Amino acid sequence: MAEPRRVPPPAPEAFVSIAGLSLTYGAPGQVLVNALQDIDIAIDKGQFVSLIGPSGCGKSTLLRIIGDLLSPSTGKVLIGGSEPREARLDREIGFVFQDAALLEWRRIRENIALPLELRGTPKAERERKAEELIQLVGLDGFQKAWPRQLSGGMRQRAAIARALSTNPRILLLDEPFGALDQITRDRLNMELARIHEVTGVTVVLVTHSIREAVLLSDRIVVLTPRPGRISRFIDVDLPRPRGLEVRNDERFDDLVRLGNRELEKGYM
Numbered sequence: 001m002a003e004p005r006r007v008p009p010p011a012p013e014a015f016v017s018i019a020g021l022s023l024t025y026g027a028p029g030q031v032l033v034n035a036l037q038d039i040d041i042a043i044d045k046g047q048f049v050s051l052i053g054p055s056g057c058g059k060s061t062l063l064r065i066i067g068d069l070l071s072p073s074t075g076k077v078l079i080g081g082s083e084p085r086e087a088r089l090d091r092e093i094g095f096v097f098q099d100a101a102l103l104e105w106r107r108i109r110e111n112i113a114l115p116l117e118l119r120g121t122p123k124a125e126r127e128r129k130a131e132e133l134i135q136l137v138g139l140d141g142f143q144k145a146w147p148r149q150l151s152g153g154m155r156q157r158a159a160i161a162r163a164l165s166t167n168p169r170i171l172l173l174d175e176p177f178g179a180l181d182q183i184t185r186d187r188l189n190m191e192l193a194r195i196h197e198v199t200g201v202t203v204v205l206v207t208h209s210i211r212e213a214v215l216l217s218d219r220i221v222v223l224t225p226r227p228g229r230i231s232r233f234i235d236v237d238l239p240r241p242r243g244l245e246v247r248n249d250e251r252f253d254d255l256v257r258l259g260n261r262e263l264e265k266g267y268m
C-alpha cells in the first residue's frame with residue numbers, strides 16, 4: 001500500500017508559503033550539489049517552526065532562501081504575500097546567525113539600532129527603540145558596553161535585539177545558540193520563548209537539537225539527508241507558555257523520541 005502523503009500542500013492563506021522549492025549549487029561546468037528538493041511548507045502567522053535534519057541536509061540553505069540571501073533553482077517563497085526580496089527590502093525579515101557578528105567599534109545600543117540608522121530613523125526614535133529592545137532581551141545596564149565586554153550569550157541577546165529593531169514580521173535564526181554552554185542555552189531558549197510570546201513574531205529556527213526544537217516549536221520540519229526533502233512534520237502539542245519543566249513531561253519525551261526516530265531513518 002502506498003505511504004500516506006506526509007507533506008501537506010502549500011496553503012495559499014499561509015503567512016509563509018514555500019512551494020516546490022529546490023536548490024542546486026554550482027554553475028554550469030562545475031560540480032553540482034543538489035542541496036534541497038521539492039520542499040513545500042506552510043507557516044501560519046506567529047507560528048514557531050524549527051528545521052532539523054542531518055548535517056549538510058540544507059537547513060541553512062532553506063533559511064537563506066526564505067531570507068532572500070539565496071535564490072532557489074525552482075519553486076517559490078511568499079512572506080505575507082510578498083517575494084522574499086520585497087520583504088527583505090521592507091526590513092520585514094530579521095536574521096540571527098550562530099556568530100552574533102556585532103560591530104566591535106560600536107556600543108551595544110548603537111549595534112542594536114544599526115538597522116534603524118541604515119533606514120534613516122531619527123536618533124531619538126532609534127534610541128527609544130534600542131532601549132525597549134535592551135529591556136526585552138535582558139541587557140539592561142549594558143547599553144554603553146562594547147561587544148567585547150559581553151559573554152557569548154549576551155552577544156546573542158544583542159543580535160536578537162538588533163534583528164527585532166525594525167519590527168520584522170519574521171525572525172530567521174540559524175543555530176543561534178549552538179556555541180553556548182547548556183545552562184546559557186537553556187536560559188536563552190526561555191528568553192526566546194518569551195520574546196516570541198510577547199512580540200507575536202513568526203519564527204523559523206535551524207537547530208541540531210531535537211530537544212530544543214520540541215521545547216520551543218509549534219511545528220518541527222524534519223529534513224532527510226542531502227538533498228534535503230521533507231521527511232516529516234511534527235506538531236508539538238505541548239501547552240504554552242512553556243517553562244524548562246515541560247521537559248519532565250512524558251509527552252515531551254514522546255515527541256523527542258518521535259523526532260529522533262525520524263532523524264535516524266535518514267542514516268539507515
Ligand SMILES: Nc1ncnc2c1ncn2[C@@H]1O[C@H](COP(=O)(O)OP(=O)(O)OP(=O)(O)O)[C@@H](O)[C@H]1O
Nearest residue numbers: 025026033035054055056057058059060061062226
Ligand atoms: N556555496 C555553496 N556551494 C556549493 N555547495 C554548497 C554551498 N553551500 C552549501 N553547500 C552544500 O549544500 C549542502 C547543504 O548545505 P547547508 O549549509 O544548507 O546544510 P545544513 O543542513 O545547514 O548543514 P549543517 O547542519 O552542517 O550546518 C551541503 O552539502 C553543503 O556542502
